[in-house]
Amino acid sequence: MSGYNYEEDSPLANKSNIPEKSFLESLSDDGLLEYIAGLSQEQGEDHGEQYSRGDYFHDKQKRQEKQDREFRERYGNGSELFSGISIYVNGFTKPGRLQLHEMVVANGGKFVHFLSCKGRVSHIIASNLPLKKRVELASYKICRPEWIVDSIEEGKLLPWQDYALLSDQDEIQPKLPQTAIVSCKHPDFLKQFFSKSRLHHLSNWKSDLRAEFCERFLEKPLRIPGKSEVVTVFHIDFDCFFASVSAAANGFDIHAEPIVVCHGTKNSDIASCNYEARRYGIRNGMWVGTAVRMMPRGKKLVRLGYDFEQFELMSKRFYQILHDSQFELVLPISIDEAVCVTGYLTHSECELICRGIRENVSNVTNGCTVSIGCGGSLVLARLALKRSKPDGYQIVDCDGLDDVFWSHLKIEDLPGVGHSLACKISEYSYPPIGNLLELRQMAQDSLRRCVGEKMGNKIYLAVRGKDDEESCKMIYEPRQFFQRKSLSIDINWGIRFDTIYEIDEFIDRCTQYLIDKLRELDKKTSQLTLKIMKRSKDEAIEPPKYLGMGKCDPVARSTRLGVPTDEFGVIATEIKSTFRSLCCPPRELRGIAIQFNKLEKTASNQAKLPFVDAKIYQNLPSDVKSEIGRELNKRSINIRRTAPKRINSYQEQFIQELPTQIRGEVENEIHITNKVNKTKFDEIKEQVAKRQNEKVNAKSHFLGENTILLPIKFQNQTNFKKIIQLVMNWVDGTIRSQGPHEKDLRLFEKYLQRLSDTNRLPLVLRICKLISVKLELRSEFFSHCNGFQEWEKVLLQMILPKLNKNKHTFQTVRKLDIDFDT
DNA sequence: GTGGTGTGGTAGC
DNA sequence: ATCGCTACCACACCAC
Numbered sequence: 085m086s087g088y089n090y091e092e093d094s095p096l097a098n099k100s101n102i103p104e105k106s107f108l109e110s111l112s113d114d115g116l117l118e119y120i121a122g123l124s125q126e127q128g129e130d131h132g133e134q135y136s137r138g139d140y141f142h143d144k145q146k147r148q149e150k151q152d153r154e155f156r157e158r159y160g161n162g163s164e165l166f167s168g169i170s171i172y173v174n175g176f177t178k179p180g181r182l183q184l185h186e187m188v189v190a191n192g193g194k195f196v197h198f199l200s201c202k203g204r205v206s207h208i209i210a211s212n213l214p215l216k217k218r219v220e221l222a223s224y225k226i227c228r229p230e231w232i233v234d235s236i237e238e239g240k241l242l243p244w245q246d247y248a249l250l251s252d253q254d255e256i257q258p259k260l261p262q263t264a265i266v267s268c269k270h271p272d273f274l275k276q277f278f279s280k281s282r283l284h285h286l287s288n289w290k291s292d293l294r295a296e297f298c299e300r301f302l303e304k305p306l307r308i309p310g311k312s313e314v315v316t317v318f319h320i321d322f323d324c325f326f327a328s329v330s331a332a333a334n335g336f337d338i339h340a341e342p343i344v345v346c347h348g349t350k351n352s353d354i355a356s357c358n359y360e361a362r363r364y365g366i367r368n369g370m371w372v373g374t375a376v377r378m379m380p381r382g383k384k385l386v387r388l389g390y391d392f393e394q395f396e397l398m399s400k401r402f403y404q405i406l407h408d409s410q411f412e413l414v415l416p417i418s419i420d421e422a423v424c425v426t427g428y429l430t431h432s433e434c435e436l437i438c439r440g441i442r443e444n445v446s447n448v449t450n451g452c453t454v455s456i457g458c459g460g461s462l463v464l465a466r467l468a469l470k471r472s473k474p475d476g477y478q479i480v481d482c483d484g485l486d487d488v489f490w491s492h493l494k495i496e497d498l499p500g501v502g503h504s505l506a507c508k509i510s511e512y513s514y515p516p517i518g519n520l521l522e523l524r525q526m527a528q529d530s531l532r533r534c535v536g537e538k539m540g541n542k543i544y545l546a547v548r549g550k551d552d553e554e555s556c557k558m559i560y561e562p563r564q565f566f567q568r569k570s571l572s573i574d575i576n577w578g579i580r581f582d583t584i585y586e587i588d589e590f591i592d593r594c595t596q597y598l599i600d601k602l603r604e605l606d607k608k609t610s611q612l613t614l615k616i617m618k619r620s621k622d623e624a625i626e627p628p629k630y631l632g633m634g635k636c637d638p639v640a641r642s643t644r645l646g647v648p649t650d651e652f653g654v655i656a657t658e659i660k661s662t663f664r665s666l667c668c669p670p671r672e673l674r675g676i677a678i679q680f681n682k683l684e685k686t687a688s689n690q691a692k693l694p695f696v697d698a699k700i701y702q703n704l705p706s707d708v709k710s711e712i713g714r715e716l717n718k719r720s721i722n723i724r725r726t727a728p729k730r731i732n733s734y735q736e737q738f739i740q741e742l743p744t745q746i747r748g749e750v751e752n753e754i755h756i757t758n759k760v761n762k763t764k765f766d767e768i769k770e771q772v773a774k775r776q777n778e779k780v781n782a783k784s785h786f787l788g789e790n791t792i793l794l795p796i797k798f799q800n801q802t803n804f805k806k807i808i809q810l811v812m813n814w815v816d817g818t819i820r821s822q823g824p825h826e827k828d829l830r831l832f833e834k835y836l837q838r839l840s841d842t843n844r845l846p847l848v849l850r851i852c853k854l855i856s857v858k859l860e861l862r863s864e865f866f867s868h869c870n871g872f873q874e875w876e877k878v879l880l881q882m883i884l885p886k887l888n889k890n891k892h893t894f895q896t897v898r899k900l901d902i903d904f905d906t
Numbered sequence: 907g908t909g910g911t912g913t914g915g916t917a918g919c
Numbered sequence: 920a921t922c923g924c925t926a927c928c929a930c931a932c933c934a935c
Contacts, residue, residue, distance in 0.1 A: 276922080282922085324919080349920075350921095353922090390919095504915060537930090578921080641912080
């Protein structure tokens with residue numbers, strides 16, 4: 085990357101009587117590019133020293149006027165519509181600059197390429213103007229491009245005032261399409277929310293960078309340093325990334341004014357603030373209102389919006405520089421931050437690298453600065469980075485570290501130590517520990533007692549400049565480290581529902597979002613977690629932050645699917661059923677998170693229900709076999725014979741176990757009756773509890789029928805699991821004989837009906853699935869038995885109709901339906 | 907001890 | 920107004 089530094093290298097420097105900055109600033113983006121391109125051309129022609137700014141414009145202008153004349157002669161229609169008018173186009177417009185140019189010139193107008201020729205411009209055309217520009221150009225006639233288009237169409241010059249791009253009109257106009265408030269009930273909510281969420285972008289960028297790293301690795305295996313090798317680590321990070329980039333994009337000087345990046349004006353998070361703002365005590369994460377109050381009287385705080393595209397662009401250029409810099413490893417930490425590793429380097433070599441990178445990055449990012457910490461370990465590089473900020477670099481040598489270095493670092497500067505741990509540590513002894521120099525005195529044992537085994541070790545090593553084993557993995561097993569292990573979605577803003585059905589729909593959309601990603605990764609999941617945020621009991625219905633979550637109680641529950649899947653129906657119904665088991669009144673819900681926990685690679689030839697061909701299994705080397713057998717068992721994967729001739733050992737063992745199970749649990753027919761009765765009892769108990777809950781909530785809600793969950797409550801997950809177990813044993817115990825007892829069956833059907841009636845189809849589905857699997861497994865040996873046939877009948881005539889009746893709940897046609905309909 | 911579940915904390919701006 | 924995400928580790932606790 086060779087950035088052109090015009091501040092120093094420009095042949096024009098100090099030659100013009102107008103300050104350099106205002107000249108460059110006065111150029112439009114295109115103008116600037118053209119100007120730079122022009123410069124490099126002219127230089128090649130060996131008269132760069134003599135070529136002045138005035139000359140440049142003169143040439144340029146003459147060339148342009150000639151071009152315009154030619155154009156008008158060739159295409160012009162003799163119209164003098166824009167005679168006497170000269171326009172300048174600022175920024176992106178529709179129609180574009182070129183088209184506007186042609187339109188104006190063909191109709192007798194003048195097109196001005198550079199605004200610096202002030203006075204010659206009669207109108208400025210722009211669709212929108214950055215804040216800074218708006219102030220600068222306040223004295224001009226500024227209007228939208230439609231003025232040109234409409235004037236030509238009408239054949240007469242329309243009043244430009246009707247098309248004025250006034251700041252207040254500007255505020256009213258684009259709001260119109262936006263005022264279509266997209267609430268969480270709207271199908272586009274997710275998209276809209278994510279498009280504006282900084283945290284979503286940060287997370288997404290991070291996983292993209294990690295994925296890219298892994299791809300790069302596949303393409304060209306990198307050399308990973310050996311554990312005994314001496315390495316040099318560079319930790320590189322933008323200074324207040326969002327603030328710097330947004331400031332540059334809007335034409336602000338990052339050093340001149342206090343700047344914050346945020347959405348709103350009051351209870352909106354500050355994503356990033358510059359060092360000027362930090363002088364007044366403003367910090368990232370603070371609310372804007374708080375920050376404004378911290379400003380001295382009369383001093384203004386500049387608020388800038390997010391420009392995610394620009395952030396991405398700057399990051400791309402940043403990473404490009406790193407990739408071009410001959411590091412052995414470029415490890416992505418986040419959109420604006422990376423750790424680069426090389427072998428041993430001398431102090432002066434490190435210094436060269438730091439300076440080079442800092443200069444290159446500044447050149448390609450409109451002057452954004454990065455700081456660099458350099459050291460012999462990850463933690464040292466990170467601490468050096470903390471010390472180097474802002475706009476600097478620091479190279480540290482573990483042995484040469486003095487007390488000053490440590491005493492200037494706070495506990496929270498340690499990686500992995502946040503607010504919570506920092507409090508714990510500082511309060512652990514008296515007087516409280518305030519910096520790392522003091523922390524170095526703490527014994528390893530007391531550290532471990534204070535913050536736990538692992539973290540204690542980590543911190544003990546960190547303040548001695550060494551990495552712990554876990555952190556090292558980033559360098560020594562980078563592929564493993566950056567490999568994705570889970571996939572999830574979190575929404576804790578804007579969640580305001582009234583009914584469970586709205587939540588169902590929302591869950592469907594979230595699930596679809598995740599499944600799309602899952603399939604992109606070519607993975608399946610076998611474990612789900614649903615985490616919800618529920619308004620804490622005494623909290624206000626509406627928290628201070630607009631549509632925020634306020635103080636909440638988090639609750640999570642996970643489920644195993646047994647089989648890895650990427651099917652929408654299975655996952656969505658599972659989540660919906662899990663949600664019900666968490667007993668959250670729809671109106672109390674403030675946040676939802678869905679996680680896919682156990683990701684497995686999709687095997688193209690994998691059967692829907694997993695089983696291993698016995699032949700393959702038998703042919704395995706005996707030492708491997710037992711290990712695999714255990715593993716299969718653990719995952720409840722069956723070994724299935726394709727030709728039922730010989731009984732293999734696994735199945736033999738399996739059959740032998742059957743009678744024990746039956747005797748142990750289920751031959752007692754009363755058992756299930758008791759169980760169902762107990763369920764009823766639980767139900768009543770929960771209803772009582774809920775009525776009390778309703779009373780509590782009544783103060784803050786109108787108690788409509790749909791306020792609280794449906795009146796019938798369900799046993800919690802544990803109970804359901806137990807019931808499933810019971811049913812399975814019941815099937816096992818009766819399959820070889822006469823089949824289920826009629827009385828039991830009636831109770832069972834009642835239970836299923838209740839599940840079905842109360843929107844708990846997923847549970848019915850699960851029972852159905854399990855019974856069908858069980859029957860399939862046993863078919864080889866028991867299909868002739870009366871009991872087997874009875875159970876098949878139950879499945880086909882009793883359970884399946886319930887599912888099919890409510891097919892719509894499942895959104896997709898279930899594989900099971902097809903299997904058993906035929 | 908093993909292995910599972912739910913909770914809590916941290917990281918990036 | 921406002922956009923409080925998401926991956927991952929470590930731990931406490933439980934059942935066996």
